[in-house]
Structures are given as structure tokens and as C-alpha cells.
Amino acid sequence: MHLFGSRGDADGLDTVEAQLSAMLADDATSLGLARAALFEGASVGEVRPRLKETDQRVNAGEQEVRRALVVHIAVAGAADSPALLTYMSIVKDVERIGDYAKNLMDLARMGVDFSRVEDRADLLGVYDAAAAVVPDAAEAFAARDAAGARTVLARCEELLAVCNRAVEAAAASDRPGHVEVPRALLHRYLKRVVAHSTNLLSAVLMPVDRLDYFDEDEREPDVDPA
Amino acid sequence: MRSADPGLPTWLRGVLVGFLLYGFLVGVSLLESGIETFGSGFQDGLIESVSNPIAGLCAGILTTVLVQSSSVSTATIVGLVGSGTLSVEAAVPMVMGANIGTTVTNTLASLGHVRRVDEFRRAFAGATVHDVFNVMAVALLLPLELATGILSRAATSLADVLVGMGVQGGSTSSPVKQAVGAPADALTDLLSRVLSGIPLAIVLVVLALSIVFVCLTFITRNMRQLVAARVESAMNRLIGRGGGIMGIVVGLVVTVLVQSSSITTSILVPLLGAGVLTLANAFPITLGANVGTTVTALLASLAVDQEAGLVIALVHTLFNIAGILLIYPVERVRRLPLGTAEWLAKEAVDHRSMIVAYIIGLFVVLPTLGLVLL
Numbered sequence: 001m002h003l004f005g006s007r008g009d010a011d012g013l014d015t016v017e018a019q020l021s022a023m024l025a026d027d028a029t030s031l032g033l034a035r036a037a038l039f040e041g042a043s044v045g046e047v048r049p050r051l052k053e054t055d056q057r058v059n060a061g062e063q064e065v066r067r068a069l070v071v072h073i074a075v076a077g078a079a080d081s082p083a084l085l086t087y088m089s090i091v092k093d094v095e096r097i098g099d100y101a102k103n104l105m106d107l108a109r110m111g112v113d114f115s116r117v118e119d120r121a122d123l124l125g126v127y128d129a130a131a132a133v134v135p136d137a138a139e140a141f142a143a144r145d146a147a148g149a150r151t152v153l154a155r156c157e158e159l160l161a162v163c164n165r166a167v168e169a170a171a172a173s174d175r176p177g178h179v180e181v182p183r184a185l186l187h188r189y190l191k192r193v194v195a196h197s198t199n200l201l202s203a204v205l206m207p208v209d210r211l212d213y214f215d216e217d218e219r220e221p222d223v224d225p226a
Numbered sequence: 227m228r229s230a231d232p233g234l235p236t237w238l239r240g241v242l243v244g245f246l247l248y249g250f251l252v253g254v255s256l257l258e259s260g261i262e263t264f265g266s267g268f269q270d271g272l273i274e275s276v277s278n279p280i281a282g283l284c285a286g287i288l289t290t291v292l293v294q295s296s297s298v299s300t301a302t303i304v305g306l307v308g309s310g311t312l313s314v315e316a317a318v319p320m321v322m323g324a325n326i327g328t329t330v331t332n333t334l335a336s337l338g339h340v341r342r343v344d345e346f347r348r349a350f351a352g353a354t355v356h357d358v359f360n361v362m363a364v365a366l367l368l369p370l371e372l373a374t375g376i377l378s379r380a381a382t383s384l385a386d387v388l389v390g391m392g393v394q395g396g397s398t399s400s401p402v403k404q405a406v407g408a409p410a411d412a413l414t415d416l417l418s419r420v421l422s423g424i425p426l427a428i429v430l431v432v433l434a435l436s437i438v439f440v441c442l443t444f445i446t447r448n449m450r451q452l453v454a455a456r457v458e459s460a461m462n463r464l465i466g467r468g469g470g471i472m473g474i475v476v477g478l479v480v481t482v483l484v485q486s487s488s489i490t491t492s493i494l495v496p497l498l499g500a501g502v503l504t505l506a507n508a509f510p511i512t513l514g515a516n517v518g519t520t521v522t523a524l525l526a527s528l529a530v531d532q533e534a535g536l537v538i539a540l541v542h543t544l545f546n547i548a549g550i551l552l553i554y555p556v557e558r559v560r561r562l563p564l565g566t567a568e569w570l571a572k573e574a575v576d577h578r579s580m581i582v583a584y585i586i587g588l589f590v591v592l593p594t595l596g597l598v599l600l
Contacts, residue, residue, distance in 0.1 A: 064466075
């Protein structure tokens with residue numbers, strides 16, 4: 001139990017931070033596995049069990065974080081309440097990113113294969129840009145880097161717009177469903193991955209009552225309105 | 227995002243705890259002087275008032291409920307026994323009562339969950355399992371002690387060994403006694419220039435109890451800060467692995483570190499309420515806390531004149547260990563306090579008036595009646 005040893009020195013919230021980092025790393029792994037199945041022709045039967053295993057770890061991590069937060073408040077009292085509420089909020093976002101990676105894998109399981117389609121490069125470009133947001137948001141969150149968070153946030157906004165346009169285009173397209181539906185779902189899932197990463201970034205920039213809600217002032221706080 | 231730690235540096239807090247511990251022992255030594263100043267009439271009266279073991283038990287419960295700390299009440303009992311005012315025989319039921327009285331704190335803490343039914347049921351069960359266990363332990367061990375003197379005889383043998391090893395001075399003046407006795411004597415001398423007789427005794431006892439109370443309060447507060455991260459880490463690991471013997475060890479060590487079983491058991495209440503800790507896993511932590519809290523009386527015994535002070539402190543420890551050995555190892559016996567606590571919690575949820583009746587009845591009315599009538 002290390003009550004006297006050095007391993008006991010870590011604050012309970014340090015443990016929570018470490019757990020969140022591990023979950024985000026698992027999210028990135030899951031997105032990589034889904035990418036391999038959708039864009040590189042990897043065998044779904046081979047990569048899906050690995051993703052499932054990673055997802056289970058993420059789900060267990062979410063429960064561990066929640067338990068650790070209850071333990072922290074029981075032991076240390078309410079002094080860290082804003083931080084605890086923030087962790088409680090973002091752990092759900094981190095878990096949801098893993099869920100969307102699973103949804104992306106499900107597309108591959110349903111037979112969707114973008115590895116030989118004409119627009120592979122475009123689709124992969126969006127995919128990689130969205131997947132790259134996750135570790136970058138994690139880094140900005142871990143370092144509480146406000147400037148870094150704003151930079152990643154700007155990329156997120158562009159990606160959200162790209163995904164929205166793609167879904168709208170699919171809805172208005174005359175092409176058959178088996179062509180447009182997978183693309184619409186791909187963009188929808190990637191949009192959610194980016195949106196949940198945005199929530200993670202909001203924890204760096206926003207007070208607890210405005211988590212997940214940005215306005216222009218917070219996005220560009222260093223710009224002098226004059 | 228996280229709040230900055232506004233507290234003292236760790237090393238300074240450690241030094242502060244050292245000073246507070248010294249202050250606590252000075253308080254116990256001063257208490258001994260104050261009691262001696264009352265004279266033989268007071269001593270006889272005190273012995274008379276708790277000569278009935280049930281009255282002694284009730285006095286232990288009530289005193290602990292009033293000061294909300296078994297550490298303070300048992301340190302006071304050690305002072306009384308160590309000064310020769312109270313016999314070990316009369317003090318045994320009192321320390322057992324202190325064990326019951328201390329459980330009121332986490333029972334009150336569980337009331338914070340009363341507006342959420344399921345949460346309250348779990349929290350109240352977690353709090354009352356401590357009450358039920360301690361009542362059971364007293365029901366088993368007090369008659370046994372009265373019939374055979376098994377605890378006090380074992381404690382006397384152990385105390386003889388410890389005195390022989392120089393851990394406690396016995397009738398001779400140990401270095402600890404000398405170190406804490408000097409300021410206590412100086413304070414007594416100072417006050418005796420302006421007061422004498424009973425007024426002096428009252429001032430000394432009030433001052434001593436205040437010092438003991440304040441020092442223990444601040445020891446607990448500072449130690450809680452010092453070991454919070456370790457306690458949190460231990461709790462997280464324990465929740466992941468379950469309770470059992472490791473739970474007893476964690477409860478014991480945490481309580482020794484924070485010098486308060488109420489802190490340990492009150493930490494468990496929100497964990498139980500939230501459902502992250504089960505009653506079965508919280509129970510052994512509670513038992514460890516029971517043993518851990520006896521270290522305060524053992525520390526107090528270092529500051530008193532007579533070996534009997536150490537004997538009663540050891541009786542407190544042995545009583546709690548014996549309670550665990552009798553109740554915890556056999557599952558069917560262990561289920562008794564768990565099942566009773568679950569039943570009490572269900573009744574408390576179904577009949578809210580029962581909560582008030584239970585708390586007032588067990589911790590105030592019954593001990594008051596026992597003290598008045600016996």
C-alpha cells in the first residue's frame with residue numbers, strides 16, 4: 001500500500017492526470033487501428049479485437065478516474081472542486097473519443113473500404129487531421145498550455161467546418177447510398193472526435209461553468225479589440 | 227485548474243507536529259498534576275461514581291460523545307489512571323465506552339447523505355457497522371473481563387515487559403516524563419502562586435484538557451495534510467483490490483498517522499455513499515481504525531507517573547485486537563454486524579424518525595440513564 005514509501009507521494013489528482021493521459025493514448029491507438037482497417041486494407045478480423053481490448057481499457061480507465069475523484073474529495077475535502085468537476089466532465093469526452101473510434105471500425109466491419117476509392121487521399125487527409133487533434137489536445141491539456149490550446153482549437157474549428165460541409169454534401173448528393181452513407185458517417189464520426197477534443201481544450205481555457213462553450217472573446221483573448 | 231496548496235512546507239509541518247505531540251504529552255502530565263491537586267476526596271468520589279462497570283461504560287460513551295474524540299477521552303482516562311485517581315479495573319469499562327462513543331462522528335457524517343435514499347442507506351450502513359461492531363465487542367468482552375480480568379492481566383504482563391525494556395518509566399522518571407514533566411511542573415508552580423486548593427485543581431484540569439484537545443486537533447489536522455496523498459493512494463489501491471487483512475492494515479496505519487479513528491471512518495462514509503466502496507470492504511478498514519486510535523492512549527501513558535497508565539492504554543489496544551479476533555475471522559460471525567448495520571440502514575430509510583431515535587438513544591439517552599441510575 002506504500003503508505004510510508006515514496007510511491008505514495010503522488011497526489012490523487014496526479015493519478016487522475018496519468019489515467020487520462022493513458023486513456024488518450026489508447027484513443028489514439030484505437031483511431032490508428034480503425035484507420036488501418038478503413039484505409040490500408042488491414043484485416044478487420046485481426047485489428048478489431050485489438051481495438052475492442054483498447055476500448056475496454058478506456059472504459060475501465062473512466063471508471064477508475066471517477067472512483068479516484070470520489071476518493072480525493074473524501075480524503076482531501078472540497079478545495080479542489082473545480083478541478084474535480086472538470087475531470088468528471090472531460091473523462092466522458094475522452095471515453096467518447098474511444099467510442100467513435102469503435103464506430104469507425106464498425107464501418108470497416110460492415111464492409112466499407114476506402115483503401116481503393118478515388119477520393120481516398122481527401123478522406124484520409126481529413127481522417128489524419130482529426131486523429132492528430134487528439135494527441136495535440138492531450139498535450140495542451142497536460143501542460144495547461146493556453147496558447148497551444150488556442151492553436152489546436154483553430155484547427156478543430158476548420159475540421160468541424162470541413163466535416164459539416166461533407167455531411168451536407170452527402171445529404172444533397174445524387175450518388176447512391178452505398179457511396180454517400182459511409183462518407184457521411186465517416187465525417188460525422190470524425191466531427192465528434194474533434195468536438196470531444198475541443199471539450200478537452202476547453203478545460204484549459206474556460207472556467208468550469210463554461211466548459212464546452214466557447215465564444216469569440218475566449219478564442220482570441222490576446223487580440224486588442226481596438 | 228487545480229487549487230494551489232496554501233499550506234506549510236512539509237518539513238515545517240512535520241516539525242509542528244513534533245511540537246504539538248510534545249504539547250499533548252505536557253497536557254497529559256499537567257492533567258495528572260491537576261487531578262492530584264483535587265486531593266483524595268475527589269478521587270474517592272470519582273471512583274465511587276464509576277464503581278459500577280456499566281456506569282463506567284456509560285461515562286466513557288458520554289465523555290467521548292461530548293468531546294467528539296476517543297483520543298481525548300482515553301488520554302484523559304490514562305491521566306486519571308496514571309495519577310492513581312482511577313483504578314485499571316474501574317477504567318476498563320470507560321475505555322470500552324470511549325470506543326462506542328467515538329462512532330457517533332461518522333454516524334453524524336452519514337446524515338449528510340440523507341436526502342438521497344440509496345446513497346444514505348449505504349452511508350448509514352457503513353457508519354453504523356462501526357457502532358454495531360463496538361457494541362458487540364463490548365457485549366462479548368466486558369463480561370469476560372469482569373469475570374476473568376483477562377484483558378487487564380494480559381495488559382499488566384505486557385506493561386511489565388515494556389517497563390522492563392525502558393519504554394515507559396513505571397514508578398521511575400523516564401526521559402520522556404522528565405521532558406514533559408518540567409513545563410507541567412513550571413505551569414503548576416506558576417498557577418499555585420495565585421491559586422490554591424480546588425480552584426487551582428480546576429484551572430489545572432481545564433488548562434490541561436484544553437492543551438490536550440487543541441494539540442490533538444492540530445496534530446490530526448496537520449497529519450491529515452501530511453499524509454493525504456498517501457491515504458488517497460492507499461484507498462484507491464484498496465478499492466481496486468478489496469478489503470480483508472489489507473483493509474485492517476490500511477485502517478490501522480491511516481488512523482495512527484492522523485491520530486483519529488473518526489477521520490478514517492468519516493472518509494469511508496462518502497465512499498460508501500457513492501457506492502465505490504462496499505460495506506464488506508469498508509468494515510475491515512473500520513476495525514483497523516479501532517486499533518489505530520489506541521496509539522494516542524499509549525503515547526499519553528509515556529507522560530504519566532504510574533505503570534497503571536500504560537496498563538489501561540494497553541487494555542484499550544488489546545480490547546480492540548480481541549474484538550477483531552472474536553468477530554472478524556469467522557464469516558458467519560462477521561455477517562452479524564454487517565447484517566445488523568444493513569438492517570438498521572433499511573429501517574432508517576423507511577422510518578426517518580428512527581435515525582434521530584437511534585443516535586440520541588445510543589449515544590445520549592442510554593448512557594445518561596446508565597450513569598444516573600447506576
